[in-house]
Amino acid sequence: MYIIKSIKPSFIDDSNNHRHHLQLLAIMKSKLQQLPFATSGVVFLALALLAFVCLVIYPKEFQLQSLVSACRSSPSASLSSAVHLIDPVTVKPDFRLLLGVLTRPDLYERRHLLRLVYSLQQTPDLTAQVDVRFVFCGLTKEENRVLVALEIMRYDDIIILNCTENMNEGKTYTYFSSLPRLFDDSPYDFVVKADDDIYFRLPKLIESLNRMPREDLYYGFVIPCDSMDPFYKYMSGMGYLLSWDLVEWVATSEFAKNNTVGAEDMMTGMWLTAGKKGKNRYNTKYAMYDYPIPVPIDACSHEFVPDTIAVHRLKDNLKWARTLKYLNVTQGLKPSKFYHFD
Numbered sequence: 001m002y003i004i005k006s007i008k009p010s011f012i013d014d015s016n017n018h019r020h021h022l023q024l025l026a027i028m029k030s031k032l033q034q035l036p037f038a039t040s041g042v043v044f045l046a047l048a049l050l051a052f053v054c055l056v057i058y059p060k061e062f063q064l065q066s067l068v069s070a071c072r073s074s075p076s077a078s079l080s081s082a083v084h085l086i087d088p089v090t091v092k093p094d095f096r097l098l099l100g101v102l103t104r105p106d107l108y109e110r111r112h113l114l115r116l117v118y119s120l121q122q123t124p125d126l127t128a129q130v131d132v133r134f135v136f137c138g139l140t141k142e143e144n145r146v147l148v149a150l151e152i153m154r155y156d157d158i159i160i161l162n163c164t165e166n167m168n169e170g171k172t173y174t175y176f177s178s179l180p181r182l183f184d185d186s187p188y189d190f191v192v193k194a195d196d197d198i199y200f201r202l203p204k205l206i207e208s209l210n211r212m213p214r215e216d217l218y219y220g221f222v223i224p225c226d227s228m229d230p231f232y233k234y235m236s237g238m239g240y241l242l243s244w245d246l247v248e249w250v251a252t253s254e255f256a257k258n259n260t261v262g263a264e265d266m267m268t269g270m271w272l273t274a275g276k277k278g279k280n281r282y283n284t285k286y287a288m289y290d291y292p293i294p295v296p297i298d299a300c301s302h303e304f305v306p307d308t309i310a311v312h313r314l315k316d317n318l319k320w321a322r323t324l325k326y327l328n329v330t331q332g333l334k335p336s337k338f339y340h341f342d
């Protein structure tokens with residue numbers, strides 16, 4: 001069971017309604033505080049009142065799910081008893097996705113940026129659960145053993161595999177094949193293997209995955225650059241996705257285990273093709289692409305487009321900045337006397 005936080009009806013954005021809603025809740029709260037006794041009757045009354053308020057404000061959305069999320073999402077709804085009683089009602093997210101960024105321990109600054117850009121996308125209206133994790137092989141440097149430990153204490157978003165750091169000598173195999181054991185109590189629906197120089201727009205990725213089968217799915221950017229045929233070769237290592245059944249299959253496939261060394265994305269494609277897996281293949285072109293440096297240099301890159309799912313080859317901060325600017329990521333910055341950008 002999962003907490004609802006992921007499902008936010010669009011009306012929350014309506015600031016008038018929202019203010020009205022807050023006022024009503026404040027009135028309710030003061031009324032409740034005036035009551036001399038705190039019995040279960042009061043709790044029931046509070047619940048009934050809360051339900052009524054939600055029904056009045058959000059008649060169109062009067063379903064349990066939106067009722068609960070609407071009333072939960074108000075920061076001032078500190079009607080602790082009522083909220084507490086509502087808490088256990090949970091709604092499944094559409095799906096659960098593990099976004100594993102294969103990177104190296106030394107790249108602290110990149111992880112900082114990736115944490116920023118992905119945590120800013122974890123808004124209540126995401127309808128799927130997306131867990132971003134940084135994936136390394138074993139730490140070998142004295143400083144990393146301490147500094148990465150600090151990061152884990154603070155963020156708890158790092159997976160340290162049992163391997164020696166490498167790119168094309170089996171790290172991806174170790175990654176996929178470790179997951180069924182690591183998440184045997186809470187398997188994901190989808191697993192992404194991502195580079196650390198790609199930016200995914202989570203809402204667009206989720207929207208696209210909602211139309212995909214949940215099984216036997218191999219999804220990504222088709223290689224070679226000028227091909228549109230997902231069955232011809234394989235998906236680019238920039239960021240491709242396997243459904244959980246395929247991850248489980250990789251973990252048990254002797255063929256995969258025997259063939260771990262080589263361009264990692266090509267190897268993944270080879271395992272699936274050899275095992276007659278990935279019957280559902282989906283090519284994300286042209287919504288995924290390489291950053292145009294400074295103009296498109298090959299058929300894998302093109303200019304920015306509004307429907308972008310992901311931009312790859314973001315090798316430095318300027319490329320990140322231009323991408324994030326085009327995609328309006330900083331548009332929501334609130335004005336303040338404390339800073340200016342001119």
Ligand SMILES: *[C@@H]1O[C@H](CO)[C@@H](O)[C@H](O)[C@H]1NC(C)=O
Nearest residue numbers: 159160161162178179181182
């Ligand atoms: C590494 O190996 C140990 C011992 O086999 C195991 O307990 C642990 O879960 C492994 N770690 C990962 C991330 O797979």
Ligand SMILES: *[C@@H]1O[C@H](CO)[C@@H](O)[C@H](O)[C@H]1NC(C)=O
Nearest residue numbers: 253254255256257258259274
């Ligand atoms: C994997 O390698 C082992 C040892 O070389 C071999 O006996 C086995 O047939 C191979 N399996 C596959 C499926 O390639």
Ligand SMILES: *[C@@H]1O[C@H](CO)[C@@H](O)[C@H](O)[C@H]1NC(C)=O
Nearest residue numbers: 305306307308326327328331
């Ligand atoms: C960014 O915002 C501008 C102005 O509101 C809009 O015209 C444009 O379509 C947005 N771009 C994207 C990628 O959403």
